[in-house]
Amino acid sequence: MSDSDTLILVNLKAYPCDPIEIAEACASVAADTGARIAVAPQAAHLSAVADTGVETWAQHVSPVEHGSHTGSTLAEAVADAGATGTLINHSENRLKLADIDGSLAAAARAGLETCVCANNPAQSGAAAALGPDAVAVEPPELIGGDVSVASADPAIVEDSVAAVEAVDADVDLFCGAGVSTGEDVAAAGELGATGVLLASGVAKADDPEAVLRDLVSGL
Numbered sequence: 001m002s003d004s005d006t007l008i009l010v011n012l013k014a015y016p017c018d019p020i021e022i023a024e025a026c027a028s029v030a031a032d033t034g035a036r037i038a039v040a041p042q043a044a045h046l047s048a049v050a051d052t053g054v055e056t057w058a059q060h061v062s063p064v065e066h067g068s069h070t071g072s073t074l075a076e077a078v079a080d081a082g083a084t085g086t087l088i089n090h091s092e093n094r095l096k097l098a099d100i101d102g103s104l105a106a107a108a109r110a111g112l113e114t115c116v117c118a119n120n121p122a123q124s125g126a127a128a129a130l131g132p133d134a135v136a137v138e139p140p141e142l143i144g145g146d147v148s149v150a151s152a153d154p155a156i157v158e159d160s161v162a163a164v165e166a167v168d169a170d171v172d173l174f175c176g177a178g179v180s181t182g183e184d185v186a187a188a189g190e191l192g193a194t195g196v197l198l199a200s201g202v203a204k205a206d207d208p209e210a211v212l213r214d215l216v217s218g219l
């Protein structure tokens with residue numbers, strides 16, 4: 001990857017990390033290097049994370065509008081809190097096809113950029129058909145591990161790039177699972193990915209800023 005439009009998207013999941021410390025590290029590395037780095041914290045932390053100035057994404061928005069939807073994550077509320085994008089679907093938060101479609105509509109209503117997560121090339125193509133801005137392919141068995149998807153299973157990235165391209169060339173393909181180094185980011189770019197989605201490499205790091213600086217070196 002070589003252009004600064006390439007996205008490094010850090011999903012904090014429900015890890016016991018300090019979202020503000022990580023957000024500040026991301027903002028600082030982004031400012032120093034021109035890299036595009038975004039953070040997806042817990043919904044309750046969106047406002048505080050956005051206040052650091054970092055690009056902020058939600059981990060999920062519900063397929064609902066304003067109304068009687070207790071427990072939902074309203075896309076408009078996420079945008080009001082300062083998020084500019086949202087993940088939709090995940091191996092750890094699996095949605096039905098109709099819900100992914102509804103969440104995409106909710107995100108569009110609120111002006112949020114979207115990335116739908118998928119487990120494999122077939123799902124990547126199916127997700128692209130729903131018209132998100134990006135699809136992120138993440139093989140579930142590699143999530144949270146030490147080996148990056150780009151080295152453990154390069155074909156899954158290349159095949160997802162092709163599957164998405166065949167459906168809608170305007171949809172970006174990101175990859176994730178085990179990404180934690182600049183080498184991993186560079187390898188993902190060589191396979192055709194225009195972004196990486198990662199979590200544990202940063203959220204569980206003793207020095208998140210050092211990891212981020214290494215990640216950016218692979219752009």
Ligand SMILES: O=C(CO)COP(=O)(O)O
Pocket residue numbers: 011090138142143144145176177178179197198199200201
């Ligand atoms: O699921 C992921 C991001 O959404 C990837 O997680 P890891 O970076 O911990 O493998």
